[in-house]
Amino acid sequence: MGTEHVVPHVGRLLVLLPGLGAVTTTFLAGVEAIRRKLAFPFGSLSQLGELEGEGRRIAEALPLAPLEDLVFATWDIFPEDAYEAARQAKVLSERDLAAVEDFLRTIRPMPAVFDPQYVRRLNGPHVKQAPTKRHLAEALCEDIQGALEATGAKRAVMIWCASTEVHCTPAPCHQSLQAFEVALEKNDPAIAPSQIYAYAALRMGVPYANGAPNLSADIPALEELAELNRVPIAGKDFKTGQTFLKTALAPALRRRLLGVQGWFSVNILGNRDGWVLEDEGSFRAKEVTKTGVLETLLPAERYPELYGGLYHKVRIHYYPPRGDAKESWDAIDIIGWMGYPMQIKVNFQCRDSILAAPVVLDLALFLDLAHRAQRSGVQSWLSFYFKSPHVQRGEVVEHDLFVQYERLQQELRSFAALPPLWGVDSATTQRVFQ
């Protein structure tokens, strides 16, 4: 039992965050509050969880970067510092923000790469101007280099926490690194801002995770670059509220072999994210990631009698009175013995950024660890954190929260040079539960 193949943590880890909105500011304020012993890291597996089978905390068993060594840099389309941005986001109380105001004031966003064609409901003044997307990518690389130097960090990770871009399907320029770089040069409209960030990160050898539902690093061009530069990537769309519960409940229904006839999911939220999702293009991106989860969890082709008629619909509505405190409501129609119908309703009164912030933390620390453990390319063992897990070509997507958890633990154990605990079916790459 050892961790010899993981490069030890030394110095500082720079966390790069495109988007200084509700999620980012909540993450930043929380990390600092925890460092000051003002808060407890609720919701963070990296801080609280145990390595399964070992009876030890993950943080003890593995050389994760400690919170004390985290430093930060962000980009945003508004120039306000993290304290002002946090106040506008209205996630944390004035009192909680006051306790870390000095820290938050020090975090000022760099000008963003932004394109209102991709987020049609937002616009802001704090935006980079450049003749081509290649120039924008280079400007981001310089930003990263500058942030590393300014903070004295030797390593970085980037977590996309900005708004949902419109839904797109992969274009020809996404199919290879070469095509992508030509397209950058040509200012191809098919290249989204989030892809320029991802490209810049990977060019700089910085691991990248995408917390939003739009296409970003999950295109062949950037997968190629990730492998080329030996950098891990992960995505996409943080699994936090309704989908988190859905991927716990559907597996339970599946294990009991109950039929599922319908699943209606509605969300109301009033934050900037809700505003953006009122746009049909952005909603479409989210709809795709949110509705995809049931297809593999409740496979109709395998159990036509149970799931053949499953009608799954997801809707998101902007509802300002709630702000960040969004609410979801699921109506699930199930079928039992003798075909008798039953219903489950779930009402989740959650908080978007409160659930996302510890996911940002875990992803930053685990991606950095994976990087030091010489992993590169798509890290599907991080599926636990995503609505629409980015997997290797040909790999089956796993949505089952509990299987995702086991995979995550398995991989963490491997970082600690511990033998596997589950699913040791060496003959197949597919997970046994599938």
Added chain:
Amino acid sequence: MGTEHVVPHVGRLLVLLPGLGAVTTTFLAGVEAIRRKLAFPFGSLSQLGELEGEGRRIAEALPLAPLEDLVFATWDIFPEDAYEAARQAKVLSERDLAAVEDFLRTIRPMPAVFDPQYVRRLNGPHVKQAPTKRHLAEALCEDIQGALEATGAKRAVMIWCASTEVHCTPAPCHQSLQAFEVALEKNDPAIAPSQIYAYAALRMGVPYANGAPNLSADIPALEELAELNRVPIAGKDFKTGQTFLKTALAPALRRRLLGVQGWFSVNILGNRDGWVLEDEGSFRAKEVTKTGVLETLLPAERYPELYGGLYHKVRIHYYPPRGDAKESWDAIDIIGWMGYPMQIKVNFQCRDSILAAPVVLDLALFLDLAHRAQRSGVQSWLSFYFKSPHVQRGEVVEHDLFVQYERLQQELRSFAALPPLWGVDSATTQRVFQ
């Protein structure tokens, strides 16, 4: 890969069912409807599930008794046949009952062993009279023998589907087989009717499972008898509605390391079970099994910050308008990043007997299989089916639905002489996730 150590199924399997109420009649009507191709076995793992990792149905991979070979015998305090009992239970529609009326009419209960001190809200005329509890036990043994002969079955299993008895703690007479048999002779009031049934079953070499929350085979005396006669036993309290969902949701919250501050669970139901549970003694038995589940799923001693203040309350209210179509409502108070509170509400409009019937079927078939595989004593791998799993002395109770499922699959694989897939930690008897 083989099943050589499992005695093959031949002939008929007699399913013995104390209690001809809602659960039993729904089970019986359903089995017959499935045999007649009128219904699909929704909810039954034994009929529909796959052996994990094998891509084959359990029913193909293992020599389970086929539905065609099941025969039945029941006991009840009312003399009506299964058709009349099913109509009174009002679970299945008149139309569904009509389709199997001829079959249900053939099932007439034997007189029950009953004691109104144990179920204070019921009484009935179809009850055995005998000078001592020993005589009652012997009468049950004769009933079993008679049913085997009448049906031509060579093997039997017994599943307790009768009403919840009052809550009791183990008495001295429960501590050894010898003390128990003396107590039977002396008519000790500490011996409950369900224990006389369990004793008779085990004496006759018949596996026994307890679907109700009261003490039954889970006492040292009957564990001893089970080992002595090489018979498997399992229990207790079918995990069907609210607790089924609770043991899926709590593990999800646990894996995400969210704090849980409160969990309030209320049930309304209007069937005979609801009526019985209005009695404080019977409710107490149910309350114990229903509230026990969170202690190990959300362990306060291990995570005092997350679960230290957890307030868990379960209430059941008799509400006749619903009949068997009971409804549960859970209000769950959780804590996220920076200590911010969130709420989950779950409203389950379920049907008690519809959820329980396939559990009866699975238990009957799996216990019989275990018996033929020479298993004896407490079968904790069947925890998946129970609110309050009966485990070996010293064994940690597992409430996590997903871990229970893996254990169940593991054991089924072992019956098929397949290697384990999970938790191969030979050094400990404790499950890794614990």
Added chain:
Amino acid sequence: MGTEHVVPHVGRLLVLLPGLGAVTTTFLAGVEAIRRKLAFPFGSLSQLGELEGEGRRIAEALPLAPLEDLVFATWDIFPEDAYEAARQAKVLSERDLAAVEDFLRTIRPMPAVFDPQYVRRLNGPHVKQAPTKRHLAEALCEDIQGALEATGAKRAVMIWCASTEVHCTPAPCHQSLQAFEVALEKNDPAIAPSQIYAYAALRMGVPYANGAPNLSADIPALEELAELNRVPIAGKDFKTGQTFLKTALAPALRRRLLGVQGWFSVNILGNRDGWVLEDEGSFRAKEVTKTGVLETLLPAERYPELYGGLYHKVRIHYYPPRGDAKESWDAIDIIGWMGYPMQIKVNFQCRDSILAAPVVLDLALFLDLAHRAQRSGVQSWLSFYFKSPHVQRGEVVEHDLFVQYERLQQELRSFAALPPLWGVDSATTQRVFQ
């Protein structure tokens, strides 16, 4: 106390029903079941209610047409008889339909006036062809005349129970009877099928009510015709499920002077109506009637601190698993003492047609009564039954369910020559509570 000014009921009353879908068939089956003493008229004020202040049933105090004297005629775009249509609608059980099958079989729809531009998601073969809309109107008049003769009825009422047409705003041709008749001749696309029905009814001296949200008789041209021919009209959009509850809850919050910050209403339904409402044009018509109710109930201009920020959103989603058994969910954000927020959630698992059928009955009987009492034009005292009450020009719309009820009772009392009980403010035409 007398009813001398109301012409007595004699002979038969013909109920004309455009649309032989879920609502109409449920209404027809119910009326016949009640006549055969197989059912009780749940939900019908005309059959069960009392005349306030009199201690007598309305049906005793006023000369309503008895159910025995009702006869029926319908139009639909499909030729199936009412029994087949009812089976397809899947509202009533096979068993309930079987009991009145003979009656339902006798009701065969006449070919409909239909235009797929107005209901874009439906089409059918059983449709009238004619060179102009004037010819269509005349064909309907002939249908009415024919039905009167065939049934031997001397009087008729028409209740629109067909699908929701697309949202339109009044066009120039709607502004006067003359313009309307010219437009009929010219086949003006601004004239909707429902308006042709309404026109035909009024031309024939038949009272007309509109159960759908689209514009129909609520245009100056048809109001003019109604006055000219001395015929009462009423509308629009039956108030049955979510809006029924909303117009009971909002008045309660109003009387307690609680602030209301947000009201989010979502509906899921899977019947033909739900399918039609997936079309944006039809949904828009419904959205207008459903969102209008809070503006007057919670008036922002009068109480800016209480309702100034009220965000009201209504959404309807097609969800086939439920069929006619639709479900609504309301999330209401209220404000109390010291500005503290509170929430109300209402989940209504209702049945569209079950709630609408008795409204059809009441409207048919009350409109016929009003006609015999020489009322003509807009009957705003029937607001109790509508989401978007059709009122006289200049009259304030009343949405408060309880005030609507008092107005209805007041008018019924006047038919019985009884003095008013409420709001005798002769100086104003406006209701006191406004």
Added chain:
Amino acid sequence: MGTEHVVPHVGRLLVLLPGLGAVTTTFLAGVEAIRRKLAFPFGSLSQLGELEGEGRRIAEALPLAPLEDLVFATWDIFPEDAYEAARQAKVLSERDLAAVEDFLRTIRPMPAVFDPQYVRRLNGPHVKQAPTKRHLAEALCEDIQGALEATGAKRAVMIWCASTEVHCTPAPCHQSLQAFEVALEKNDPAIAPSQIYAYAALRMGVPYANGAPNLSADIPALEELAELNRVPIAGKDFKTGQTFLKTALAPALRRRLLGVQGWFSVNILGNRDGWVLEDEGSFRAKEVTKTGVLETLLPAERYPELYGGLYHKVRIHYYPPRGDAKESWDAIDIIGWMGYPMQIKVNFQCRDSILAAPVVLDLALFLDLAHRAQRSGVQSWLSFYFKSPHVQRGEVVEHDLFVQYERLQQELRSFAALPPLWGVDSATTQRVFQ
């Protein structure tokens, strides 16, 4: 139009409040915050409502005491001042309390009359000792006299805001004033502390209202004293959360003549009131007031088919995680056309004291107004504010929120010498809607 028969308000009005708990402190903090323009009087009809039919605010049309002229005195079993008590009650935020801390600090409770036999779950040190209940009554009279002198007020009202006492039925000593006074002398255990307060108030000519469900002034002895001393009284049990909604929804169902088969109401709350209500005696008092409301709203004898089988059950559970922010859940089973069942669920996430505080204010001001208008004895026109309205012997209790509102308005109009607007049926004392 005049108010000549109402004695004008001059000087100060003393509000006497037994119990310095959550309700009282929230009331006090709110009144002061409103006076300082820091808060808006959400929920208060006296401050915001209009006189129906007049288009003027009640506060303009009637000579209510203005908030500026209110002064306060309280009693409690704990000696802490109102600021400390408010902090412990955890209803208002620290920030809101800080803004009125100076005011709250000035309010220190007088020692209470208390008997742990009546509130079995509480006890405290700040309690009056005296040889007999007569002495206790006299001590309270002296307290009142002292408070009048200390504050310079000339008039007072008393609103009982202390904990729920155990359920009692009227005893012989409650039947006449004479018997009551003998019993005071004899220390009769049948006299509850709240009755001693009510007696003292009435003896001093101070109007009294009871905000709790226990028997207090609603006994013949105190009704007699109220008439004798020409003082108005009112009660009982503030109608705030679940019952407030119930008495709005049931009238809506009633007007639509829908059947109601069941109504299950559960409450969870975690404040001191919840703790007290865990005691069976106190719960019984609350259960009586909470379940009584449906009997007259949904009268089974009048509509046996609609309400004959109505099963109504109310339960309250102590659930500390919520504190004062209680939550109710109602499951309502209704019946529509053709006997088809439907369900309504209402989840009210309210705040006990936030809803009660403006009721305390309205009652104080309206009772004082009634007193100045020479009303005495039971004021059933205040039923709008109570779960279990105290009415005159022989008077029918009205639970319909909307009829209660009209009665309240009617009476307010009469204080302004305005003619009635509703229900002018002089021949009967019974309300027309009944």
